[in-house]
Amino acid sequence: MDLEHDIEPVTALKRSAAELITRASERHSPVIITQNGKPTAVLQDVQSYQRQQRALHLLKLLAQGEHDHEDGRIHDQESVDSLVAARLAAHRGRR
The missing domain is CATH 3.40.1620 (YefM-like fold)
Known part of the structure; x- marks a missing residue:
């Protein structure tokens, strides 16, 4: 500016x-x-405004991710894979 x-x-x-x-x-x-x-x-201008809004949205998501991490609401890839596999197996078993 x-x-x-x-x-x-x-x-x-x-x-x-x-x-x-x-x-x-x-x-x-x-x-x-x-x-x-x-x-x-x-x-x-509208393009700059839209870029600014997208950047703000990403910053909010990052802040939420940091809060989730601080509060222990995150999972590593291995635990997510195990959870998904268990749910898929349970779903297949209901058929």
Whole structure:
């Protein structure tokens, strides 16, 4: 993000919204919108937003995995293989 060029007052958004949207889309960089000199909104292209949301989702999954590990809710491959084999054998035995 280029702080000199990627911060715009709300009046610039009102005056030239299409231009700011094009800029955000072409640069894949957000435009910070200010109101009364304070940052109040972010204008971001859809592709960057979707990438950001996917990254956030992955971070949440990683955090959940860490919590599961800390709480002992994980299994090694060998124990999972044994569990699956036992369940398959039990299922086949019911036929």
